[in-house]
Amino acid sequence: MGEEPLIRWEWIGNNGPLIRELVADNIIMALVPVLVGLLVALPLGLAAVRWRWLYQPTAGVVNVVYSLPSLAVFIVLLPITGLATRTTVMVPLAFYALAVLLPAVVDGLDSVPEHVRQSAVAMGFTPARRLLAVELPIAVPVVLAGLRVATVSSVSLVSVGALVGRGGLGHLFTDGWQRQFPTPIVVGIVLIVLLAVIADLLLVLIQRWLTPWSVARTATRRVTQGAARATARPAAQSAGQLAGQSVAGPGRGDAA
Amino acid sequence: MITFDGVTKRYPDGTVAVDELSLEAPTGEITVLVGPSGCGKTTSLRMINRMIDPSAGRILLDGADVTTVDPPTLRRGIGYVIQQAGLFPHRKIVDNVATVPYLLGWDRKKARSRAMDLLELVGLDPGLAGRYPFQLSGGQQQRVGVARALAADPPVLLMDEPFSAVDPIVRASLQDELLRLQAELNKTIVFVTHDIDEAVKLGDRVAVLRVGGRLAQLAAPAELLAEPADDFVREFLGRDRGIRRLSFIPADGLSLRTDLVVPVSADVSSVRGTAEAWLAVVDAEGGPLGWIAPKDLPDSGGTLAEVPAAPYGTFVRGRDSLRAALDATLLSPSGNALAVDGSGRVEGVVTREALGEALTRIAEDARG
Numbered sequence: 001m002g003e004e005p006l007i008r009w010e011w012i013g014n015n016g017p018l019i020r021e022l023v024a025d026n027i028i029m030a031l032v033p034v035l036v037g038l039l040v041a042l043p044l045g046l047a048a049v050r051w052r053w054l055y056q057p058t059a060g061v062v063n064v065v066y067s068l069p070s071l072a073v074f075i076v077l078l079p080i081t082g083l084a085t086r087t088t089v090m091v092p093l094a095f096y097a098l099a100v101l102l103p104a105v106v107d108g109l110d111s112v113p114e115h116v117r118q119s120a121v122a123m124g125f126t127p128a129r130r131l132l133a134v135e136l137p138i139a140v141p142v143v144l145a146g147l148r149v150a151t152v153s154s155v156s157l158v159s160v161g162a163l164v165g166r167g168g169l170g171h172l173f174t175d176g177w178q179r180q181f182p183t184p185i186v187v188g189i190v191l192i193v194l195l196a197v198i199a200d201l202l203l204v205l206i207q208r209w210l211t212p213w214s215v216a217r218t219a220t221r222r223v224t225q226g227a228a229r230a231t232a233r234p235a236a237q238s239a240g241q242l243a244g245q246s247v248a249g250p251g252r253g254d255a256a
Numbered sequence: 257m258i259t260f261d262g263v264t265k266r267y268p269d270g271t272v273a274v275d276e277l278s279l280e281a282p283t284g285e286i287t288v289l290v291g292p293s294g295c296g297k298t299t300s301l302r303m304i305n306r307m308i309d310p311s312a313g314r315i316l317l318d319g320a321d322v323t324t325v326d327p328p329t330l331r332r333g334i335g336y337v338i339q340q341a342g343l344f345p346h347r348k349i350v351d352n353v354a355t356v357p358y359l360l361g362w363d364r365k366k367a368r369s370r371a372m373d374l375l376e377l378v379g380l381d382p383g384l385a386g387r388y389p390f391q392l393s394g395g396q397q398q399r400v401g402v403a404r405a406l407a408a409d410p411p412v413l414l415m416d417e418p419f420s421a422v423d424p425i426v427r428a429s430l431q432d433e434l435l436r437l438q439a440e441l442n443k444t445i446v447f448v449t450h451d452i453d454e455a456v457k458l459g460d461r462v463a464v465l466r467v468g469g470r471l472a473q474l475a476a477p478a479e480l481l482a483e484p485a486d487d488f489v490r491e492f493l494g495r496d497r498g499i500r501r502l503s504f505i506p507a508d509g510l511s512l513r514t515d516l517v518v519p520v521s522a523d524v525s526s527v528r529g530t531a532e533a534w535l536a537v538v539d540a541e542g543g544p545l546g547w548i549a550p551k552d553l554p555d556s557g558g559t560l561a562e563v564p565a566a567p568y569g570t571f572v573r574g575r576d577s578l579r580a581a582l583d584a585t586l587l588s589p590s591g592n593a594l595a596v597d598g599s600g601r602v603e604g605v606v607t608r609e610a611l612g613e614a615l616t617r618i619a620e621d622a623r624g
Contacts, residue, residue, distance in 0.1 A: 035372045119342025122305060122414075123355050124332035124406075213346045213388040 026168025037097025045105025104146025
């Protein structure tokens with residue numbers, strides 16, 4: 001690339017509309033497959049927990065699809081969904097999301113302690129109500145952990161679509177490579193990382209909001225061990241500022 | 257009343273968990289099912305609220321076969337407490353307690369106010385209402401479990417080893433609490449445990465089950481301790497059966513001597529010559545101070561207040577058992593026990609001779 005600098009700021013200024021369009025495209029192509037994957041993983045996961053024998057074959061099929069190189073899948077899909085369409089890119093991404101989310105849903109439902117399930121039955125929950133009011137809410141932290149992995153990888157996997165002409169920010173990679181011009185490549189990488197981080201952060205916030213009982217778990221133990229008068233609320237907030245599981249270790253040290 | 261009528265539970269692999277069980281759990285009483293693991297006690301309990309359905313026989317709840325009622329409806333009318341409390345981790349304490357009222361369609365405000373009343377009833381700080389279960393100790397969680405089971409005021413309460421997972425001190429206080437609640441609420445309780453001491457402490461009636469789900473003996477605790485039906489029950493009851501049986505015999509029948517009690521204001525000289533080996537000293541209100549031995553008294557003036565007194569043990573007449581009286585005699589070098597009334601005033605002395613006579617009578621009963 002000779003004398004060419006790593007980044008030319010004026011290129012960014014001149015290509016604002018293109019970059020915005022690519023960001024939007026990247027977001028849509030990343031999130032729709034995750035959403036579809038989740039919508040498919042939920043009933044599949046429920047069925048797999050209800051009928052155990054179903055889990056291994058289903059997970060097997062999903063994993064085989066997951067192992068297919070995306071390029072090969074694109075080529076198979078091209079005659080059906082067309083060149084440079086969002087659908088061509090999103091179909092394999094949905095399968096990848098499903099491969100991560102199906103085990104997450106099954107593990108999440110398995111994380112419901114047996115004594116909690118039993119006591120829900122004994123209290124007189126109907127099976128449907130037990131699922132909605134007890135089992136799914138308790139599965140949320142594990143499902144959300146899977147959702148974070150699926151979302152972040154989906155955001156960066158979109159760029160592979162550039163090979164079939166629709167890669168969101170990945171377009172900047174092929175463009176920069178063909179022209180031996182590094183600026184778009186750098187911009188693409190930075191934006192993809194940024195998108196992934198923002199998406200992950202939003203999911204963390206959603207998790208804190210949906211499962212205060214799980215957020216407080218690490219922090220309040222510290223509080224109750226330290227000061228008896230401390231209430232749950234400030235504990236939950238301080239946990240929000242720190243990162244997940246790591247709170248327990250240093251927290252205990254602070255209290256002691 | 258809960259009636260087991262020839263109930264058998266046989267699993268497809270041929271295992272028999274419960275074998276032709278027939279017994280009654282009378283209304284307003286605590287019936288304890290006790291036995292080693294594999295005796296079918298939990299299976300029996302779960303057949304009452306149809307968590308498990310019997311292979312043969314019937315279970316009647318106040319005369320009606322439970323299998324004629326749709327399970328969720330049946331269960332909402334039966335309180336259920338299990339070992340790990342089984343609280344919902346994602347719900348606040350108040351909402352955990354209000355679970356069944358919510359299921360029954362009570363409005364939120366009424367259900368929550370009922371839940372607050374129950375927290376108080378089981379001796380929990382209402383300030384805990386807004387917490388999540390993991391923020392409570394094991395003992396507190398177990399109390400919440402009891403409160404939740406009582407929330408819709410069901411006439412029947414099923415308890416499956418509810419206190420086994422907490423430490424012995426907390427367990428004892430939860431047991432006392434249950435007895436206090438029961439005195440107030442008069443529920444029909446079926447309580448499952450593997451701990452014979454717990455069974456004997458809590459049960460109005462105790463059903464001892466043997467492995468394979470057969471009833472070995474059904475009796476009141478005192479009778480169980482006095483007359484075990486067979487070697488299995490005798491062995492299961494364990495050591496100290498004789499001593500433990502004393503817990504069920506009131507101390508009221510012991511003869512009291514009031515002439516051995518002297519006020520602390522008495523002069524030393526007035527008691528020095530007494531022929532008795534020991535005298536009990538009481539304060540102006542009649543409260544116990546200790547024992548003195550007249551022959552060891554110093555040859556001086558003054559009152560008994562100036563003389564050091566030996567340790568004493570007391571039991572409450574009209575409330576405590578012979579076991580407490582025996583214990584009290586062992587706490588004093590005098591070998592005698594002080595009988596006190598409810599407010600702690602000494603009513604008299606039970607000498608070791610008097611206690612010995614009572615124990616002899618009990619031993620003779622056991623022989624017959």
